[in-house]
Structure formats: structure tokens, C-alpha cells
Amino acid sequence: MYIPLQTFYAFFVVCRAGSMKEAARELHVSAGAISQRMRELELRQGQRLFERTRAGVTPTAAGAALYADLRAPFQQIETVSRRDPHDPATRQLVVSVMPSFASGWLLPRLGDFVGRHPDVSLSIDSDARVVDLTSEAVDFAIRHGLGSYPGLASRWLMSPEMIVVGAPALLRQGAPIRCPADCLAYPLLHDSERRDWSLWLQAHGNASPKARRGLSFSDEHLLVRAAAEGQGLALVRDIYAGADLAQGHLCKALEQQWPTQFGYYLVGLPGSFAAPGARAFVEWIEGEAARPLSASAAHAILRGVDASV
Numbered sequence: 001m002y003i004p005l006q007t008f009y010a011f012f013v014v015c016r017a018g019s020m021k022e023a024a025r026e027l028h029v030s031a032g033a034i035s036q037r038m039r040e041l042e043l044r045q046g047q048r049l050f051e052r053t054r055a056g057v058t059p060t061a062a063g064a065a066l067y068a069d070l071r072a073p074f075q076q077i078e079t080v081s082r083r084d085p086h087d088p089a090t091r092q093l094v095v096s097v098m099p100s101f102a103s104g105w106l107l108p109r110l111g112d113f114v115g116r117h118p119d120v121s122l123s124i125d126s127d128a129r130v131v132d133l134t135s136e137a138v139d140f141a142i143r144h145g146l147g148s149y150p151g152l153a154s155r156w157l158m159s160p161e162m163i164v165v166g167a168p169a170l171l172r173q174g175a176p177i178r179c180p181a182d183c184l185a186y187p188l189l190h191d192s193e194r195r196d197w198s199l200w201l202q203a204h205g206n207a208s209p210k211a212r213r214g215l216s217f218s219d220e221h222l223l224v225r226a227a228a229e230g231q232g233l234a235l236v237r238d239i240y241a242g243a244d245l246a247q248g249h250l251c252k253a254l255e256q257q258w259p260t261q262f263g264y265y266l267v268g269l270p271g272s273f274a275a276p277g278a279r280a281f282v283e284w285i286e287g288e289a290a291r292p293l294s295a296s297a298a299h300a301i302l303r304g305v306d307a308s309v
Contacts, residue, residue: 003041003044003103003104004099004103004126005099005102005103005107005124005126007037007040007041008041008070008074008103008107009074010023010027010034010037010038011037011038011041011049011063011066011067011070012067012070012071012074013026013027014034014038014050014057015059015063015067017056018055018056018057018058019055019056019057020034020035020038020056020057021056022056038050045062045066047060047062048060048062048063049062049063049066050063069107069108069111070107071111072110072111072114072115073107073110073111073114076110076114076122077123077124092121092122092123093120093121093122093123093139093140093277093278093281094123094125094137094138094139094140095122095123095124095125095138095139095140095141095142095281096125096131096138096140096141096142097124097125097126097141097142098126098142098143098144099126101142101144101264102124102126103126106124106142107124109288110122110124112284112288113281113284113285116280116284117277117280117281117284119277120277120280120281121277122281125138133152133267133268133269133272134151134269139268139272139275139278140266140267140268140272140278140281140282141266141267141268142157142264142265142266142267142285143264143265143267144263144264144265145195145199145262145265146199146202146203146261146262147261147263147265149265149267152267152268152269152270153267153268153269153270153272153273154265154266154267154268155265155266155267155273155282155286156260156261156263156264156265157263157264157265157266157285157286157289158263158264158289158290159258159259159260159261159262159263159264160237160263160264161237161238161258162196162200162235162236162237162238162258163235163236163237163238163241163252163254164177164183164233164234164235164252164253164254164256165224165227165233165234165236165241165244165245165250165251165252165253166186166227166230166232166233166234166250166251166253167227167228167229167230167249167250167251168248168250168251169230170186170230170232170233171251171253174186177253177254178254179204179254179256180200180201180204180206180254180256181201181204181206181208182254183197183201183233183253183254184201184206184208184210184211186232186233187213187214187215187231187232187233188210188211188213188214188232188233188235189214189215189216189217189223189226189227189231189232189233189234190212190214190215190216190217190223191216191217191218191220191223192216192217192218194212194216196235197211197212197235198211198212199262200235200259200262203259203261203262204256204259214232215231215232220236220237220240221240223236223240224236224240224241224244224250227241227244227250228244228249228250233253264289266282266285266286
């Protein structure tokens with residue numbers, strides 16, 4: 001499950017304030033709410049991020065490293081938010097990003113963009129809602145799908161691969177799987193968006209309403225566990241299923257070349273890519289996306305699938 005961008009911002013404020021109470025006051029929420037967010041963040045990070053003291057909190061080594069990654073982009077966002085919105089010189093470049101992609105891939109890289117282009121006022125709209133680029137004050141959207149958005153232009157960024165996995169017993173008892181369409185003979189397991197199977201099959205030329213049927217899970221690891229228990233086939237990042245594959249709890253159901261058109265796209269109005277500030281962002285994010293994706297970076301991109309902008 002992805003970590004909301006608001007949770008990272010709360011962590012940033014806690015580190016800066018040195019106190020959860022002070023952070024709660026600054027963010028206009030209860031101290032209990034801040035404490036709960038920090039516990040959830042530590043749980044998802046798998047390590048302690050703070051040492052609690054009588055005076056407040058002090059980041060651990062892991063917490064200090066995370067704060068160092070977050071400080072520059074959040075400081076830039078705060079600077080932009082304080083500028084006069086009526087001043088033409090402070091026109092913001094607004095990019096809508098799925099929360100999972102924002103927290104897992106984009107946020108750690110924003111400091112580099114800020115350093116290279118301090119004159120560009122970039123605003124990240126981290127929301128899973130569908131945006132209308134023709135009527136809203138949003139310049140670009142980064143979405144995961146097939147890249148076809150009527151009336152809009154799109155630039156392919158990258159296509160992290162996924163694999164079809166199932167429990168060995170389930171695959172022995174079921175029909176042979178020789179092509180993507182054969183997966184429809186099995187129960188399909190989904191994430192909460194229920195779009196991966198539809199888009200993956202569509203990319204292979206197999207559109208079917210059956211692709212949206214079956215159990216769904218809000219957590220990637222629960223999805224993998226359900227597959228290991230024989231409840232159906234799962235379409236997941238290989239790194240999520242690595243341990244179960246190695247231990248024989250899961251096996252690949254199909255060896256299929258990944259459809260590269262099923263990936264992340266930068267989407268905007270046809271003329272929006274040529275504006276000076278926009279052009280700098282487009283060139284920068286295309287360059288970042290072209291870099292090889294490490295296993296840790298791929299693990300951080302918890303899915304944000306949306307075929308619509």
C-alpha cells in the first residue's frame with residue numbers, strides 16, 4: 001500500500017519542529033493524529049524513525065536520512081505556496097500525480113529538479129481523482145495506462161514490468177495457460193483500482209469484461225498472500241512475489257513479453273509541452289524516467305493505475 005504524500009509532509013514538519021505537539025499545532029490537527037501517522041510511517045518503512053525524549057523527538061539515523069531526502073522538495077513547495085498567486089511572475093506549473101507514484105518515485109527526485117530549475121514554480125497535486133486538463137488549473141498529469149487519452153497528448157515515461165503468478169496447486173488443477181487470454185479461465189485477484197488486468201489484457205489484444213471480476217485488495221502484500229493461498233491469479237511486480245517464488249509458494253503462470261505501451265505517461269494538452277517552464281519539466285522527467293530502475297525504486301512505486309486523466 002502506498003504512503004500518502006500528506007504523511008511524508010507531516011514527518012517533515014515533525015523533524016523540523018522537533019516535537020509532535022508543535023507539528024500538530026502547525027498542521028492544525030491533534031497530537032494524537034500526528035503520533036498515529038508517525039507510527040504508521042515507521043511500520044511501513046520497517047524501521048524506527050524517531051527517538052522519543054522528554055523534550056520531544058529526535059530522528060534516528062534512518063529518520064535523518066529520510067528527512068534529508070524530503071527537506072528540499074517540501075521547502076520548495078512551501079515557498080511556492082507563500083507566493084502571491086496574482087503575480088504573473090509566480091505562475092505555477094501544476095502536475096497531477098497519483099499518490100503512489102508521487103511518494104514512491106517522484107518525491108525523492110524533486111530536489112534535483114528544484115536545484116536545476118529554481119525559477120520554475122512547480123506544484124504537485126497528489127490526488128487519485130480524475131482531473132480535467134481542459135478546464136482545471138493543471139498543466140500535466142502522470143498516469144498509468146495505455147497512453148490513449150482523447151483530445152490530449154501523452155509522452156511515454158517508463159513501463160515497470162509485472163508478472164502473472166499463482167499457487168502451484170491451482171495451476172496444476174486448472175486449464176493450461178499459453179497466452180494472456182487463458183488467464184480468464186481462473187479467478188483473478190485485483191488491487192483496489194481493478195484496472196491492471198483489464199489494461200494488461202487490452203495491451204495484448206484481449207479486451208473482456210471478465211477481467212474486472214474477482215477479489216480485490218487494498219494492500220499489495222495481501223494480494224500476493226491471496227495468490228499464494230490458491231485464491232486466484234495475481235498480476236504483480238516481481239519484487240513483491242520474489243520470496244514466495246523462491247520458496248515455491250508461487251510460480252509464474254505465463255512467460256510473456258511485457259507490453260511496453262502499458263506504462264506511465266506524462267499527459268497534457270497538445271500545446272502545453274512547449275511552454276518554457278513546462279519544457280524544462282518535460283525534459284527533466286523524461287531524463288529521470290530513462291534512468292535504469294533499481295529494485296528498491298521499483299518497490300517504492302506502489303501502484304496508482306488510472307486509465308483516465
